[in-house]
Amino acid sequence: MFDSVLIANRGEIARRVIRTARRMGIKAIAVYSDADESLPYVHEADEAVYIGASAPSQSYLDSTILLDVARKTHAAAVHPGYGFLAESPGFAQAVLATGLTWIGPAPEAIEQMGDKIRARNLMAAAGVPVAPGSPAPVPDADAAVAEASRIGYPVMVKAAAGGGGIGMSAAADEPALRSAFDTARSRAERFFGSPEILLERFLPRARHVEVQILGLADGRVLTLGERECSVQRRHQKVAEETPSPAVSPALRERMLASAIRAGEAVGYRGAGTVECLLDVETGEFVFLEMNARLQVEHPVTELVTGIDLVEQQFLIAAGERVSFDADAPVVPAGHAIELRVYAEDPRRFLPSPGPITAWDEPTGPGIRVDAGYAAGTTVTTFYDPLLAKLCAHGSTRDEALARLRVAVADFRVEGLATNLPFHAELLDNPEFVSGEYDTGLVSRMRPA
Amino acid sequence: MAEVRAEMVANVWRVLVAEGDHVDDGDTLVILESMKMEIPVLAETSGTIAKLHVAEGDVVQEDDLIAVID
Secondary structure, eight states: OOSEEEEOOOHHHHHHHHHHHHHTTOEEEEEEEGGGTTSHHHHHSSEEEEEEOSSGGGTTTOHHHHHHHHHHTTOSEEEOOSSTTTTOHHHHHHHHHTTOEESSSOHHHHHHHHSHHHHHHHHHHTTOOBOSBOSSOOOSHHHHHHHHHHHOSSEEEEETTOOTTTTOEEESSHHHHHHHHHHHHHHHHHHHSOOOEEEEEOOSSEEEEEEEEEEOTTSOEEEEEEEEEEEEETTEEEEEEESOTTOOHHHHHHHHHHHHHHHHHTTOOEEEEEEEEEETTTOOEEEEEEEOSOOTTHHHHHHHHOOOHHHHHHHHHTTOOOSSOTTSOOOOOSEEEEEEEESBOTTTOOBOOEEOOEEEOOOOTTEEEEESOOTTOEEOSSSOOEEEEEEEEESSHHHHHHHHHHHHHHOEEESSOOSHHHHHHHTTOHHHHHTOOOTTHHHHHSOO | OEEEEOSSSEEEEEEOOOTTOEEOTTOEEEEEEETTEEEEEEOSSOEEEEEEOOOTTOEEOTTOEEEEEO
8 A cells, every 4th residue: 555645636525535544544645725725624634735826727727736746745646536637637647657656547547438428439339328419529509400300309418528517508499509509619618628519318307326336456346336416406416315215226236237337348447436317207227427536425325335435446546455345245224315515505506605704513323524614714716615515324214314404403604605504495395305306306496 | 877796706707798888688797707607797777888897807706896887
């Protein structure tokens, strides 16, 4: 096992990785920008290095600075967290070329999965179900209209290199498609540096269900169950749970088998996620994309399996065996739910940066909080609005829900608006409580 | 005379109008960016842009004046 790791990230995920590194006796080296100097992860790391201005391009996205810090601190490995450079094949390649261990899949696998069109085609060839869609980039609005008449409306317009729901929109007819195409095009160029656009059949009533995979050092690919991620606003997840209330044992068996084929098709190593859409009408699932990194919502999987996913990432990257019996099926116990606590107003979900004057995290049986902030710290406009992940584990879904209701009421954050009041509503929403919800749930709770 | 103000702290990403332009109710005047999200600021009345108080790259605070529509 390597003796030190540079964490090329910030906030709650940097803190999460530091926790496991320290427990395993691996020296944790953090990096921070101007805006993040006083955050908890900076103080909890064994060493913390200032890397530049608050704008991501001048700090967390600058691979030259990060590699320079890795050299100066004699880091043996690099953990990218999620976001920023986590799915940059160029950064992974540069880390490896410097002689360091890259904690993630091979750059080639990241590259194959980063291009949604290539990924779709590869998955279809591997026997993984995919939605009807464009097999090549759609060059202009006219071509999009032609593709859409072949695929059938409504269609989803997406950036081929995209993620996080940015630039994505659904179109029900030709005028809507032309406008969606232009929007997607400009955002794709600006956010992802590639104007390539892909069209896919849009499922009006769908659930977003994903499978956690683990590619072992010996080449085998395992699954650690699914996560239900249908509670979304602006195509971004707000709450996740496992197991999915919508997945029957027979469906689970098929989904997990497909996820293994997906991982094997790219020689996947480390922790990854195969995202699928589940059609509520037909009960059929299709491949959406593969995330070549640790997922924000990984804690719910950890809670039901008792497996530390960051520890497995370290072991696999070091070429070692995982900490659990990889030959026996992993049997999840109970139910876990995660709520993403965002710095945003709970009605319209608009950003609400500012200083945090009070911060009291809930505690109790089955409660886990992964937080990036604390009292006396400030949330800025430079990064995503995630303050903390509030998770509950229970022997049943009802128990997890009950524990979360108490925990949400006990979570005190003052100085800025948070979406905690929205979460309190969600936990009492009849659709959510019944488990029979889809990705339209939040829009139904907040009609325009 | 209608004042358009910022609803939150944000960076000014795009300015889509200039002083003297005619705008209709609902037109996008500027696009703010905060926490990896784009927030369009719309005209809530029709008229002429009498004064524009922001430029691309500026940082606005909550309640800062963005534009005045006459």
